[in-house]
Amino acid sequence: TQRRWCEEIRHDIDTFTPGLLSIYESLKPSEEHKAKQRQLIDSLAKCVRREWPNAQLHLYGSCANSFGTCHSDVDVCLEIDIAADGIAEVLLTLAEALRKDGFDNVEAITSARVPIVRMADSGSGFSCDICINNLFAVANTKLLKDYAQIDERCPQLSFIVKHWAKLRGVNETYHGTLSSYAYVLMCISFLQQREPKILPCLQLQDFGAENKESIAKLLWAFFHYWAFHHDYRNDVISVRMGNTISKQEKNWTTRVGNDRHLICIEDPFETSHDLGRVVDRQTIRFLREEFERAATILQYDDDPCVALFEPF
Ligand code: CTP
């Protein structure tokens, strides 16, 4: 049969999901792998601290962004107070110090776009890149990590695409193909554009720009909500869902003689954790009176900025 581009997805596509997911599972780093990584990082930190007591060590790249597979290297950034033209010298000093500490195959690559010390630690089997003051990489690591938390299909798709890219030889920037980082960005962007969207855009600065409310108005509305509008009997506030959900749904209904769940605030990750669990029948009254006091002050007081914060 002739193979050609087809808009319509094959009807049996989902029979491949379990197989793909098991590839994903097999690529996830094991606990042992992570422990070995930590060991390597600890001995690296000791070496660095001896040479530069004030330096900070950041992990970046796939060992810290949740897109690391069992084949990933360890990427480390040394944050140190020096000018850009001092970086090469620091790298040479660092390479020397690492060799002294018994690391193997240590090489300072000072001419690269991002100059690094590269080493292949025979003890752990890891290869490790150390750069200096590359704080963009530290920031994008956190961003990728945040995306990975939002929907599991994000790490799943990315692991599988990275795996494919490595095996097909299209993950080699020095041969003109793309970095792992580029592939992960391609996956995230793709998921942001799915309809309906699977990922939001976390950096969209003007999210909320349509809303022009001032901080005074928002503070008033906040206390007004907690004083007069929140349905304490039935509702749970959930940042995870971006909305309120019902106590019933969470099985957080208040039974007779049970003081829990009088005000329900779901933890976004530990979803069985109600941050309101500490509140009892007395303190709920105290809290609600305080919300009402604050709302009333913001509504009627001549000098709310003073009255609001008057010590109890
Ligand atoms: N990086 C970057 N800009 C690039 C390439 C990389 O900022 N042009 C940073 C990113 O923080 C990236 C890290 O360097 O996560 C490491 O890059 P790379 O090794 O390509 O990706 P990893 O995510 O570490 O993937 P792998 O599992 O293949 O090691």
Ligand code: MG
């Ligand atoms: Mg890496």
